[in-house]
Amino acid sequence: MEQPLLNRSEMIILQPSSLKESLKVLNENPDAEIMANASDLWPRIRNGEVRPKKILDISGLTNELSYVKKDGNVIKIGALVTVSQLEGESFVKEKRFSAFVDLISKFGSLQIRNVATVGGNVCAASSSEDFIPLFLALNAKVKLSSVDGERYMSVEKFLAGKRKLNRRPNEILTEISFEDPGPGYGSAFEKVGRRNMLIINLVNLAVVGKIAKGKIEDIRIAANRVKGKIPERAKTTEEFLKGKELNEETLNGAKKVFGEELILTDDMRASATYRKALLITILERLIKKIGGVQ
Amino acid sequence: MAQMLVKINVNGVEREVLVDPDDRLLDVLREDFGFKSVKEACGTGDCGLCTVLMDGKPVLSCLIPAFQAKNHKILTLEGLNNDPLMKKIQDQFREHQAAQCGFCTPAMEIMGWHLLNRKKEPSKQEIKEAISGTLCRCTGYYDIVDAIYDAGREQ
Numbered sequence: 001m002e003q004p005l006l007n008r009s010e011m012i013i014l015q016p017s018s019l020k021e022s023l024k025v026l027n028e029n030p031d032a033e034i035m036a037n038a039s040d041l042w043p044r045i046r047n048g049e050v051r052p053k054k055i056l057d058i059s060g061l062t063n064e065l066s067y068v069k070k071d072g073n074v075i076k077i078g079a080l081v082t083v084s085q086l087e088g089e090s091f092v093k094e095k096r097f098s099a100f101v102d103l104i105s106k107f108g109s110l111q112i113r114n115v116a117t118v119g120g121n122v123c124a125a126s127s128s129e130d131f132i133p134l135f136l137a138l139n140a141k142v143k144l145s146s147v148d149g150e151r152y153m154s155v156e157k158f159l160a161g162k163r164k165l166n167r168r169p170n171e172i173l174t175e176i177s178f179e180d181p182g183p184g185y186g187s188a189f190e191k192v193g194r195r196n197m198l199i200i201n202l203v204n205l206a207v208v209g210k211i212a213k214g215k216i217e218d219i220r221i222a223a224n225r226v227k228g229k230i231p232e233r234a235k236t237t238e239e240f241l242k243g244k245e246l247n248e249e250t251l252n253g254a255k256k257v258f259g260e261e262l263i264l265t266d267d268m269r270a271s272a273t274y275r276k277a278l279l280i281t282i283l284e285r286l287i288k289k290i291g292g293v294q
Numbered sequence: 295m296a297q298m299l300v301k302i303n304v305n306g307v308e309r310e311v312l313v314d315p316d317d318r319l320l321d322v323l324r325e326d327f328g329f330k331s332v333k334e335a336c337g338t339g340d341c342g343l344c345t346v347l348m349d350g351k352p353v354l355s356c357l358i359p360a361f362q363a364k365n366h367k368i369l370t371l372e373g374l375n376n377d378p379l380m381k382k383i384q385d386q387f388r389e390h391q392a393a394q395c396g397f398c399t400p401a402m403e404i405m406g407w408h409l410l411n412r413k414k415e416p417s418k419q420e421i422k423e424a425i426s427g428t429l430c431r432c433t434g435y436y437d438i439v440d441a442i443y444d445a446g447r448e449q
């Protein structure tokens with residue numbers, strides 16, 4: 001099981017004690033691999049998939065990056081907030097954010113939730129990260145910090161592809177934020193995998209929307225795979241649904257449009273046909289849930 | 295790179311240890327400090343048998359780089375040897391024959407202890423959820439759940 005010793009024992013570990021210092025160190029060592037709580041990165045280093053020469057360990061910056069706050073209408077989550085920490089936050093308990101409750105209850109084991117950070121989840125940028133579809137559906141933004149200052153970017157733009165980020169080498173993701181859509185909205189999340197504890201899900205899907213008096217006023221849908229290998233929005237399906245009455249005919253139409261929008265391939269875990277069937281079923285279920293119908 | 299000197303508080307004792315950059319907390323606990331209650335089965339975060347408490351929270355020591363344990367407080371089963379609640383849990387494990395091969399037992403007892411510390415009388419469902427990230431290949435779990443359940447009521 002253990003691979004023969006790679007040069008991983010030669011890695012240089014950089015552990016600055018403040019964010020400011022970390023940004024400086026990263027600026028001087030742009031080739032360093034950023035490490036939060038390591039639950040995604042460490043196994044990949046140990047099995048030789050990633051072979052960084054340097055690691056910038058930011059896990060100690062909890063004083064600066066473990067906050068959750070509401071600033072006006074915007075909810076801001078520090079990059080080092082863990083899934084367990086998020087679970088205890090008051091905003092998560094409001095009905096319109098029930099997608100967070102759905103998601104957290106299916107996220108790994110308690111031991112994993114205690115370390116998995118929200119920032120690490122987004123930056124891992126693969127189809128197994130559950131927060132990505134939810135943040136996409138919330139139109140969330142990332143805050144990127146460097147010695148040059150700060151800039152904001154949509155999560156959608158930040159994700160450039162599987163394990164690829166639109167991040168400059170000297171930038172650290174420090175915050176994820178999204179606008180509170182307001183009381184009329186609802187949200188839902190579901191995933192299917194062989195068991196909750198395993199990292200890799202077969203499908204996951206997040207929906208955020210406003211369905212009032214049986215009419216779909218707004219809807220945003222994101223799944224771990226729509227066309228490519230990373231989570232994406234299903235915009236054609238969203239457009240189809242917007243403004244329509246929530247009834248059998250609309251749902252049947254949406255299922256057809258969604259089915260056509262999905263471009264999936266078979267892999268060792270599931271066939272494209274099975275994934276498609278799951279996603280379509282879940283979409284219907286989540287829309288009904290937000291609309292308050294059975 | 296040269297080895298690094300890391301300060302860790304394990305079971306209430308401040309220790310310093312030289313680690314390689316690729317050492318896991320698991321390696322340090324077992325090999326350097328000799329705390330063999332911490333088991334390795336999968337080494338990839340799936341089985342939960344390497345569970346220890348870090349600053350009071352259950353985490354997987356196979357997924358934690360040794361250098362990240364710096365300045366944290368680690369508790370293994372050995373550190374709970376004289377703990378009254380742990381004694382009750384262990385008595386109930388014996389009573390219910392909740393250990394067969396025993397390989398998962400330290401992790402199960404740690405998870406039980408962590409739960410009972412936060413909730414005196416958890417339901418069986420809550421116990422199942424608490425141990426759901428910790429695998430047992432022998433018992434079928436019922437005896438483990440019952441042991442933790444009874445240890446809670448006995449408090």
Ligand SMILES: Cc1cc2nc3c(=O)[nH]c(=O)nc-3n(C[C@H](O)[C@H](O)[C@H](O)COP(=O)(O)OP(=O)(O)OC[C@H]3O[C@@H](n4cnc5c(N)ncnc54)[C@H](O)[C@@H]3O)c2cc1C
Nearest residue numbers: 036037038039040041108116117120121123129130173339
């Ligand atoms: C057994 C197991 C079960 C899991 N179950 C789930 C699950 O159910 N759902 C799920 O979504 N995930 C799951 N995961 C995956 C993983 O735990 C999550 O992706 C976690 O949120 C990653 O956070 P981290 O702090 O550990 O990230 P790390 O491993 O430290 O980092 C992940 C990646 O992001 C980069 N990075 C991290 N932080 C930053 C930052 N602030 N700025 C820039 N780059 C950064 C790193 O360079 C690395 O490439 C599981 C993992 C394991 C081992």
Ligand code: FES
Nearest residue numbers: 337341342344356
């Ligand atoms: S050995 Fe750590 S989870 Fe299996």
Ligand code: FES
Nearest residue numbers: 394395430431432
């Ligand atoms: S008693 Fe053997 S694995 Fe649990």
